[in-house]
Amino acid sequence: MPDTRFPQTRLRRNRHDAWTRRLVAEHALSVDDLIWPVFLREGTGEASAVASMPGVVRATLDGLAAHVEPAVRLGIPAIAFFPATDPAKKDAEGTEATNPNNLVCSAARLIKREFPDLGLIGDVALDPYTNHGHDGVIRDGYVANDETLARLTAQARVQAEAGIDIIAPSDMMDGRVAAIRETLDAAGLIHTRIMSYAAKYASAFYGPFRDALGNLGTLKGDKKTSQMDPANSDEALREVGMDIAEGADMIMIKPGMPYLDIIRRVRERFEVPTFAYQVSGEYAMIQAAAQNGWIDGDRAMMESLMAFKRAGCQGVLTYFAPRAAEYLRATR
Numbered sequence: 001m002p003d004t005r006f007p008q009t010r011l012r013r014n015r016h017d018a019w020t021r022r023l024v025a026e027h028a029l030s031v032d033d034l035i036w037p038v039f040l041r042e043g044t045g046e047a048s049a050v051a052s053m054p055g056v057v058r059a060t061l062d063g064l065a066a067h068v069e070p071a072v073r074l075g076i077p078a079i080a081f082f083p084a085t086d087p088a089k090k091d092a093e094g095t096e097a098t099n100p101n102n103l104v105c106s107a108a109r110l111i112k113r114e115f116p117d118l119g120l121i122g123d124v125a126l127d128p129y130t131n132h133g134h135d136g137v138i139r140d141g142y143v144a145n146d147e148t149l150a151r152l153t154a155q156a157r158v159q160a161e162a163g164i165d166i167i168a169p170s171d172m173m174d175g176r177v178a179a180i181r182e183t184l185d186a187a188g189l190i191h192t193r194i195m196s197y198a199a200k201y202a203s204a205f206y207g208p209f210r211d212a213l214g215n216l217g218t219l220k221g222d223k224k225t226s227q228m229d230p231a232n233s234d235e236a237l238r239e240v241g242m243d244i245a246e247g248a249d250m251i252m253i254k255p256g257m258p259y260l261d262i263i264r265r266v267r268e269r270f271e272v273p274t275f276a277y278q279v280s281g282e283y284a285m286i287q288a289a290a291q292n293g294w295i296d297g298d299r300a301m302m303e304s305l306m307a308f309k310r311a312g313c314q315g316v317l318t319y320f321a322p323r324a325a326e327y328l329r330a331t332r
């Protein structure tokens with residue numbers, strides 16, 4: 001043990017000036033760590049505000065390039081699309097998910113043309129497209145694993161063919177990573193990456209996201225038969241291990257801040273690039289408190305993002321991405 005006795009050792013010495021604090025900092029956050037989730041809506045014209053997520057909107061296709069342009073200018077490496085599907089297009093099987101001209105595919109083609117160097121992430125799960133709000137198809141009252149796989153692989157394929165670079169399955173079906181990898185490879189899409197939502201918990205923190213998708217009243221029941229129990233930690237390692245074995249290029253832990261311990265355990269066990277999703281409810285909490293003047297919103301934003309780097313993440317999906325990138329630029 002090094003000598004850490006007082007008064008020879010004063011840990012506050014290194015904190016005395018801003019320049020030493022910068023020198024001894026163990027972790028850094030940069031724009032390269034940020035992935036921006038972007039909501040899409042049908043129709044044309046003005047983006048619509050998401051009431052439970054102050055500062056977040058659903059963009060229309062005709063306004064999408066202008067919506068995304070500031071993120072590109074700031075140097076954000078990748079964005080992730082989430083569609084608010086017209087309720088008339090939702091059905092029990094989530095048919096619209098595999099329509100090559102659905103919102104996500106159309107957005108991918110448009111943004112690839114406009115900004116070819118921006119990474120595009122496509123969420124794969126049926127919940128934006130089902131009239132019951134579950135991530136898969138239902139048989140005998142249960143989200144049927146194996147029948148759902150066939151739908152997810154078809155969804156992944158239309159997205160990849162439209163220009164999505166990273167397929168991100170968020171459905172938590174067993175075996176979906178292998179099934180998607182096989183389908184992509186068979187279609188010659190060998191460069192399309194997979195970022196699996198490997199340890200995804202059945203969480204109350206997804207509430208505002210369902211508002212954004214227009215799914216607030218839609219979900220029947222809960223997702224506890226597919227998503228993980230917040231009581232479990234060892235199980236997250238099994239989930240991550242299986243997804244890596246099945247061919248995941250990157251993995252994700254979700255939600256973020258309540259699960260920093262899971263991120264740390266995953267990083268200690270596996271070498272795979274690891275991401276956190278700072279989900280809608282986490283964003284809403286910080287924004288709501290900031291709007292009330294109860295916390296400093298920008299500082300809370302930066303502190304929460306640094307926590308993911310400290311826990312071991314390579315990057316973070318966050319609704320704060322453009323704002324954090326601007327903050328980083330202004331304070332450099």
Ligand code: PBG
Pocket residue numbers: 123125127135170171205206207208209210223278279280281
């Ligand atoms: C859907 C999906 C969800 C989120 C991302 N993909 C919600 C859910 O599983 O119910 C949540 C993201 C957020 O809350 O910001 N499979």
